[in-house]
Amino acid sequence: MARDHGFHPVRIRQVVQETADACTYVLDAPFPYQAGQFLTFKVCGTLRSYSMSSSPDTDAELMTTVKRVPGGLVSNWMLDHLAAGDLVEVTRPAGVFCLRETTAPLVAFCGGSGITPILSLVKSALATTRRRVRVLTADRDADSVIFASALAELAGRYPGRFEVRHHLDVPNGFVTAAEVRAFAGDDRDADFYVCGPTPFMDLVEHALLAWGAGPEQILIERFTPAADSPADRAPADEEQGGTVTIVLGGKRHAVPRHPGETLLESARRAGLAPPFSCEAGNCATCIAQVTEGQARMRANNALEEDEIAEGWVLTCQGEPTTADITVVYED
Ligand SMILES: Cc1cc2nc3c(=O)[nH]c(=O)nc-3n(C[C@H](O)[C@H](O)[C@H](O)COP(=O)(O)OP(=O)(O)OC[C@H]3O[C@@H](n4cnc5c(N)ncnc54)[C@H](O)[C@@H]3O)c2cc1C
Ligand code: FES
Structure with missing residues (x-):
């Protein structure tokens, strides 16, 4: 039976202002989904994907969180125009940035809006498994940190199992490879989840590989295309036809x-x-x-x-x- 990949009108039940530049949209969208997945929105004829910040295991409602990209077409339009009661067109949830069947620790590195799928994964991992979970967030300054209070609340509710560390670029400079290695610590068998701006993700990935993590341990969600993609093209053969x-x-x-x-x-x-x-x-x-x-x-x-x-x-x-x-x- 073919999956449904079409667009569906859903109503925005509530808009929550998370920071000056980010809003959560609580949607009347009764779709089943996995933590870490995303919806694709059709906004003014343009298509953009936004990850769920909610968890199907802990939240009654489906939520996506959007951060303003300077000069960006859709993120600015959504933040400036959408309100409770509005209809938006979305696909059903999709994506493979999800939890794996393992008891290994979950260690996540996220920058800016990259916290969105990470929060969803963290909530599900804490609620449905016994895994230890640690998150390093990187943001410009304290006012830019999305979900600071939700993360603090989880740390209070799961002492000894959940740790969050906030890195702020303005006072401390950008995250370094040494900081990534130090945060990975002794969790040699962890699953590492990475989501954020491309230079941040490249730094984290290279630092983890140099530290000894296997490529299969590192799960990456790219919001924007990687600088070197597409790799791995098939060799051209002008005789192939067809x-x-x-x-x-x-x-x-x-x-x-x-x-x-x-x-x-x-x-x-x-x-x-x-x-x-x-x-x-x-x-x-x-x-x-x-x-x-x-x-x-x-x-x-x-x-x-x-x-x-x-x-x-x-x-x-x-x-x-x-x-x-x-x-x-x-x-
Ligand atoms: C699977 C997936 C999940 C995503 N989940 C989220 C999410 O949960 N929350 C969220 O806020 N965004 C998320 N995004 C990013 C989102 O889809 C848009 O790319 C983003 O909102 C920018 O769209 P725009 O139309 O505003 O900007 P555009 O008009 O497309 O871009 C304007 C300029 O900004 C650059 N740019 C585009 N995206 C970014 C970015 N994310 N950071 C910095 N520069 C950028 C572009 O290269 C371009 O130069 C996700 C993307 C994907 C593919
Ligand atoms: S256009 Fe995004 S996966 Fe093809």
């Missing part, structure tokens, strides 16, 4: 296959306007289903294994591996 058939809005369009081109690029070359947002494999906005042939994704930070098994593909990352391929976008 046809990419794209079904969009119920109409079939056949495009000659160009080796090394993604399905999204092929669709655009055909003059089509399929949905997309991040173009980095993070948001699932560009999802379509392969009904004939096969594709492999350069990166996938959004689709779960069972969705891939059903033929779903991120078209911004999917390169055909068969000469002929048919992909169907949901209406």
